[in-house]
Amino acid sequence: MGSRCVRLAKRDIEAINPPGDLLVLIEEWLHLAASIVKGYIEGYVLPSMKAALFLKERSIDLADTLVISPTQRFKSYLASALLELWKTENLMAPSLITSQLTDLLAAYLGLVAANDAQRFSMLYTACKNTPNLNELFPEDFLSSFVPFRGIVRRILKAFDELNREEIDMDRVNASKGAYSLFHRHIEIFRNLYSHYVKVQEESRVYEKSFLLRLIREADIDTYLRRFSTVLLVSPVSLTAFEMRVYKWMSDRLFVIYQDTSDYDFSRILSFSEKGHRRSQKRNKAITIFEPSSRIDQLMITLSILHRELTAGTPANEIAVINTDSLFCDMLFDSLCAAGVPVNYSEGLMVKKSPLYGLLRLIDSFFGSGLDTRILLEILKSNIFREAFHLDGGNFYLKMKKRVHKERIFYLSSIHDSLIGDDPRIEEGFSLFHKIYHSKSFEDLYNNLSTLFSRLKGKKVYEFYAVRDILTGTALEFSDFSADMKERRG
Numbered sequence: 001m002g003s004r005c006v007r008l009a010k011r012d013i014e015a016i017n018p019p020g021d022l023l024v025l026i027e028e029w030l031h032l033a034a035s036i037v038k039g040y041i042e043g044y045v046l047p048s049m050k051a052a053l054f055l056k057e058r059s060i061d062l063a064d065t066l067v068i069s070p071t072q073r074f075k076s077y078l079a080s081a082l083l084e085l086w087k088t089e090n091l092m093a094p095s096l097i098t099s100q101l102t103d104l105l106a107a108y109l110g111l112v113a114a115n116d117a118q119r120f121s122m123l124y125t126a127c128k129n130t131p132n133l134n135e136l137f138p139e140d141f142l143s144s145f146v147p148f149r150g151i152v153r154r155i156l157k158a159f160d161e162l163n164r165e166e167i168d169m170d171r172v173n174a175s176k177g178a179y180s181l182f183h184r185h186i187e188i189f190r191n192l193y194s195h196y197v198k199v200q201e202e203s204r205v206y207e208k209s210f211l212l213r214l215i216r217e218a219d220i221d222t223y224l225r226r227f228s229t230v231l232l233v234s235p236v237s238l239t240a241f242e243m244r245v246y247k248w249m250s251d252r253l254f255v256i257y258q259d260t261s262d263y264d265f266s267r268i269l270s271f272s273e274k275g276h277r278r279s280q281k282r283n284k285a286i287t288i289f290e291p292s293s294r295i296d297q298l299m300i301t302l303s304i305l306h307r308e309l310t311a312g313t314p315a316n317e318i319a320v321i322n323t324d325s326l327f328c329d330m331l332f333d334s335l336c337a338a339g340v341p342v343n344y345s346e347g348l349m350v351k352k353s354p355l356y357g358l359l360r361l362i363d364s365f366f367g368s369g370l371d372t373r374i375l376l377e378i379l380k381s382n383i384f385r386e387a388f389h390l391d392g393g394n395f396y397l398k399m400k401k402r403v404h405k406e407r408i409f410y411l412s413s414i415h416d417s418l419i420g421d422d423p424r425i426e427e428g429f430s431l432f433h434k435i436y437h438s439k440s441f442e443d444l445y446n447n448l449s450t451l452f453s454r455l456k457g458k459k460v461y462e463f464y465a466v467r468d469i470l471t472g473t474a475l476e477f478s479d480f481s482a483d484m485k486e487r488r489g
Helices: 002-016 020-043 047-057 072-086 101-107 116-129 145-164 177-203 208-214 217-224 240-248 265-269 294-310 325-337 354-367 372-380 382-387 394-405 423-436 441-453 461-488
Strands: 065-068 095-097 229-233 253-256
Touching: 047 072, 047 229, 047 253, 072 095, 101 208, 101 217, 101 240, 116 145, 116 177, 145 177, 145 208, 145 240, 177 208, 217 240, 294 325, 354 372, 354 382, 354 423, 354 461, 372 382, 372 394, 423 441, 441 461
Parallel strands: 065 095, 065 229, 229 253
Antiparallel strands: none
């Protein structure tokens, strides 16, 4: 590879006919650069090959080995590397898993893991049994699916983090320190957690993360009994539960760390490894502000950022975390105006997507009594045009002209001649009528699926993400509704 680079570069240099000494100097430099590149390429070892070499050099019995890999893709690379090193096409492979170690251990308990509908139902019961919950969440969030779903997901995520970090809620002391201001809230949250545990125990159905509390060393031994070697590849971070598991298997555990000089990944297992630079921690006092307005909050934030940047803190080491989207927009605009590079990261903006926008228009159209202004907005939608094969914009201009000329403000029905004259438009609004008047979440899911199935052209990632969110939510509510009906019955 290096010689090809040199010949190509030399030919280009000779074409411009430089002085002889300069040509020799440049040619020597190119040889040196080529040798460096070649040495780097030849010296680099892929993580999968590094793991395979580890197993090969230690003559480890692959049949008795468990490899915990960072990704699914790593599995296939490791398999190829093993076949290459053993110089065979038929080899007993080690057991390979990724992040499902927790699930495998939980399976040994023999308890039932809850599905989404059961999780929602059990937490609904726990919320009902928890007094003063309205101090944490909107008072009526239990009476409507949409706010209930959003709040429940946040609650379950918080429970999941607590369980994986093995934090005992009964030992959390909120009366002192920075959390003293939220003592009352934490007590209510603690009660909700306890009621959720009780509901699961009574139902004998468990949230996965709550099963971690029940896993003991004997369960870990049962799973690991057939493995003489466990190889953990490139861990980046571990939960407290994972730390406990790996500590228990330390007599047979080997760890391959990422090869980097920027961070010592071995620290996550409390080991030390030479040749790595440890990251330095800077202890800074925590200051709590209670700004009276977004403007005050913005000015305080900008002053803190200015102080940090002036003190030499790199911009890429500063993170501003805020749940107020309007404030984020204000801060983003202010920093951009000041010439400060900003990486503005937030969740997927479902409500700003064209797909969600079309569904909002459908809701507004039928909710307004078939307003023709909204009708025209729907007809302008590219998604509507694609779904019902309406090419070009002539049909929209004709429709708009007719609405204005005949002064049509509202339609009498979706079979009005304004729509019915074109069977494609009539078909579209008939489907929209079914979506709007869906009698159940199951019907809504089926009707949305019918609409989305008509969109066969290539789309960007955001379209598929929003599509899956919408259909997934409808299906989730369908399961939840069925479960609630059974409970009432």
